[in-house]
Amino acid sequence: MEKKYPFYFRSTVTLFGIMLFVYMLFVLKSILIPLAFAMMIAILLNPLVNKLQQKKIPKVISIVIALVVALLFVAGLMFFVSSQVAKLSSNMSALELKFSELFRNLQLWFQQHYSLSLAKQKELLAQAGDNLKPLITQTLGTVLGTLSVIVLLPVYIFLILFYKTLILNFLYEVFAERNSTKVGVVLKQTKSAIQSYMIGLLLEAIVVAALNSGALLILGVQYAILLGVIGAILNVLPYIGGLIAIALPIIIATITKEGYSTQIEILIAYLLIQFIDNNILVPRIVSSKVKINALVSLVIVLLGGAVWGLSGMFLSIPFIAVLKIIFDRVDELKPWGKILGDEVPVYHKGQLWNLRKRRKKSLSEQVTSNG
Incomplete structure (x- = not known):
């Protein structure tokens, strides 16, 4: 006979498991962030790799061609942005002069309307600068993390595409054969959702x-x-x-x-x-x-930012979309899939249950009166 644990014990274990999972995501973010981006980009490039292989191009060469196409696209975007930034930097001295003039006028306005001396304003600005130092440090860390992502991404993408069949076989073999249909549906919908x-x-x-x-x-x-x-x-x-x-x-x-x-x-x-x-x-x-309701989207974006920074904010929506696909295919997890979705029911369960009770009561009363 299967032993059933009380609700408070199960909820405590579940909460502890979620906390441990989030902690591991935070600790291993330098490894997991580029891997997560690589999986998304690999899924996006997979149709191109398949088309190249259908034309009898070897697998390795097909993957390299797909990577080169992606890199050329990114390089073109970076060249366009850098050329526009160069135009901005050429007029930087004039902008700095205009900004300094506006800043002085703002200081004088504060001094006239709020009796805030220039010395006091400088002191407040110095305090604000000290408070911003941790934010600047965090931003620099994010930039360095982004550089590591750029270095690791092509390697991860190549290996994921190369070992695609091995990974798929692993996912199928982990689950029982009777669940192979559900696994196939989840993988297909996950690929479609991320590509879309x-x-x-x-x-x-x-x-x-x-x-x-x-x-x-x-x-x-x-x-x-x-x-x-x-x-x-x-x-x-x-x-x-x-x-x-x-x-x-x-x-x-x-x-x-x-x-x-x-x-x-x-x-x-x-x-x-x-x-x-x-x-x-x-x-x-x-x-x-990716049909996720606005409340869950906002919360998951903020949580993703707290755990993985800007990368987490970007990855949070496809991550929660994949979870919803899985939840919708597992009977015990379907309520979680519904709370993530954007379909709003007209009545909640309590109202439906009360309505059923009233109908049963009215039917019993009718039977009694007719009897």
């Missing part, structure tokens, strides 16, 4: 970059294309990236233009673009296969 998510993100970024750059060009903001592309890249980070994307062109407009009308126009234009993105692009392009 990555391609959707790329298409969304292109459209948002075009909308951002077009709006800034119409408003006459300097470095419009650079700011538009940076805004589209930042938009990949859910919720938080959009705020930074709006702040950058407003700062540039404040430095390069007189008055504040352009800043208000930028805010209106970007809010309109965000509305289009959230209500048209994301539901139709990005979230066609």
Whole structure:
């Protein structure tokens, strides 16, 4: 006879297991982050590798060609951004001069309206700088981590694609043969969800970059294309990236233009673009296969940021989407799959149960009265 443990014991063990799992994710992030990105990119490149192999190209050469295509795409994007940054750096001295003038005017405004002396302002700024040092250190750590990801990514991607059959056989053999159909469905839907998510993100970024750059060009903001592309890249980070994307062109407009009308126009234009993105692009392009509700998306993005930083914020949505696919295929975990999804029922279970009780009661009363 199977022994059943009390609820408080099972919940404690489950909570401890989750805490241990999150701790291991945090400790091993330098290894797991590039591996997670490599798995996503390998799944994205897998159709190209398969097509090349169908044309009788050897497996190793097919993988190398797919990697070269991906690297050329990334190199082209980096060249475009760096060329735009070079234009910005050529006018950096004029921007610094304008920023210094605005900063002095701001200091005088605080001194006149709040009786805050220049010495006191410098003291507050020094304190703020001390408080920002840990954040700067963390940011530098993130940059160094990103460099390690760039070095390890091609190696991981090549090995994952090369040993794809071995990995798939392992996943099938771990489970009993009677579950092979469910395993196949989960793997197929996981591959489809990740491919849809990555391609959707790329298409969304292109459209948002075009909308951002077009709006800034119409408003006459300097470095419009650079700011538009940076805004589209930042938009990949859910919720938080959009705020930074709006702040950058407003700062540039404040430095390069007189008055504040352009800043208000930028805010209106970007809010309109965000509305289009959230209500048209994301539901139709990005979230066609990754259907996670907004509450879970926000929480999981913040949790991903707390554990893995910016990389965790990006990886959190496909990670939770894969979990939902698995939960939906396991009977005991289906309630967890429902809480992650975006389908909102009209009635909750308590209301349905009460409704059934009332119907049974009314039927029994009718039988009694007829008898």
